[in-house]
Amino acid sequence: MPQLRYWIAACLFLGSFVGCSSSSNSVKGLVTLDGKPLPGARVSIEPANPAEKLSGVIVATTDTGEFVVAPHPSSGETLKSGKYVVSVSRKVDPQGNVPPVEDYPQFEAAGQLREMVPPKYSAPDGKSELRAEIKPGKNELKFDLTAK
Numbered sequence: 001m002p003q004l005r006y007w008i009a010a011c012l013f014l015g016s017f018v019g020c021s022s023s024s025n026s027v028k029g030l031v032t033l034d035g036k037p038l039p040g041a042r043v044s045i046e047p048a049n050p051a052e053k054l055s056g057v058i059v060a061t062t063d064t065g066e067f068v069v070a071p072h073p074s075s076g077e078t079l080k081s082g083k084y085v086v087s088v089s090r091k092v093d094p095q096g097n098v099p100p101v102e103d104y105p106q107f108e109a110a111g112q113l114r115e116m117v118p119p120k121y122s123a124p125d126g127k128s129e130l131r132a133e134i135k136p137g138k139n140e141l142k143f144d145l146t147a148k
Helices: 002-023 101-109
Strands: 026-033 042-047 057-060 066-069 082-089 130-134 138-145
Antiparallel strands (some): 026 066, 042 057
């Protein structure tokens, strides 16, 4: 009887890992501005309907404008399937450089950050016009922004 309990516990434990890996979606993307990659941008992906209780994420773009939503360290999930509002922001200092994340509060408090992305894409709180739908499996998002 004790062996049966251990076997059942082991099956449930291993089953939970299988469930996590099969329900996890991969999400990567590309952000361009006027046809050129947008490096150093912050991409915020938030649930379109907060009542659906989906989690959001903020990721940064690389020098090539690409981003990847990394799996959560404990759950292994990225973003669940559903509809999301996307906001893209690229703030620069007076010299036109994207400051390190740890320096943002300092620059913002001094009013020294300037947004480089038009408000129609960078507006917070679901007011951006960018949308994404995450579907089961692999998701490749592309956001072609224009300066006008």
